[in-house]
Amino acid sequence: MDFMQDPLWLAGLALAMAFTGLASGLLAGLLGVGGGIVIVPVLFSVFPLFGIPEAVQMKLAVGTSLATIIPTSIQSARKHFAKGTMDVPLLRSLVPSIAGGVLLGTLLGVVVAGSAHTAVFAVIALAVALNMALTGVDWRLRDSFPTGKRRHSIGTFIGAVSAMMGIGGGTVGVPILSMFGAPIRSAVATASAFGVIISIPATIGFVYGGWGNPLLPPLSLGYVNLIGFALIVPASLLAAPWGVKLAHSIPPLLLKRLFAAFLGLTVLRMFWSLAS
Structure with missing residues (x-):
């Protein structure tokens, strides 16, 4: 692991x-998705090139992604709230269950083996890709969001999956909200606040869970690489307007x-790594 102290190695990293930030911002602006669903796959592909041990690759990608989501989700949520497009009553009703799901997803993300973590990401990413590939822009399952236990179950699912995958609320939250009748602008605005609820406690959990791990590269706080x-x-914020303009x-x-094609390729790459 001494090679990780080489200044050239650090410069390359x-x-x-x-580059990851530029790709994340460009695709986030182009495709309207949270950066995490881009950041984690890119880092998962980049880390092996730098000799970072396989046992910590996915955890480090997820933890670092969650940390980057904190400032971007706060900024996004503030802007959407100011525009009045956020469904605040629905958000308030989902906060407890999403928070509970985040605790569960963070625990699983820190505890499970790296290969199992990769498999979970690949399966969920495949489900998201199929949803994007097979449904239309305005596809919905029903016209209103479920209430009672079903609502809390959905909130727990959003929190757990997002924390374990290292993504904000948009990748899972927007399709689910749209599926249950929310207009796309309201879905995006409300899901932006999910990112705040998810990223802060999950990042703390990944920092704590990876603290002192000798396999991590320099300048890492637990599973968050500084x-x-x-x-x-900053790179993603720079590139996002380019993607928006192209969109x-x-x-x-x-x-x-x-x-959907991007996620499909990502899933194939992850399954290939698991099989090899």
Whole structure:
């Protein structure tokens, strides 16, 4: 592990993190998805190139992704709230169950083996890809969000899956809210607040869970790499407007299909790594 102390190695890792941020911002602006669903797969592909042990690759990718979501989700939620498009009553009713799900997902993400963690990410990402590939822009299951125990079950699912996958509320939350009749703008606005509820406690959990692990690269707080946090956030903010500009020239349905293709390739890469 001494090679991780080499300044050239650290410089290369920093460049890779900056590239991850650019890719995340571009695809987030282009496809309208949270950066986590882009950051985790990219880091999962980048870390092996730098000799980071397989046992911590997925955990480090997830923890670093969650940390980058904190500032971006706070900024996004504030802007959506100011515009009045956020469904505040629904959000308030889901906060307890999402928070409970985050605790469960963080615990599982820290405890399970790296290969099992990768498999969970791949399966959920495949489900998201199929949803994006096979449904139309306005597809819905019903016209209102469930109440009672079903509502809390959905909130727990959103929190647990998002924390374990290292994603904000948008990737899972927006399709679910849209599925239950929420207009797309309201779904995006409300799910942006999910990201705040998910990212802060989950990041703390991944920091604590990885504290002192000798397999981690330098400048890591538990499973959060500070080089990644410092470079991914500004790079993604820089590239996001490029993606937004490009998105206005591409039909929405085609964007969904492009996102599905991206996730499909990611899933194949992860399953291949598990099989090899």
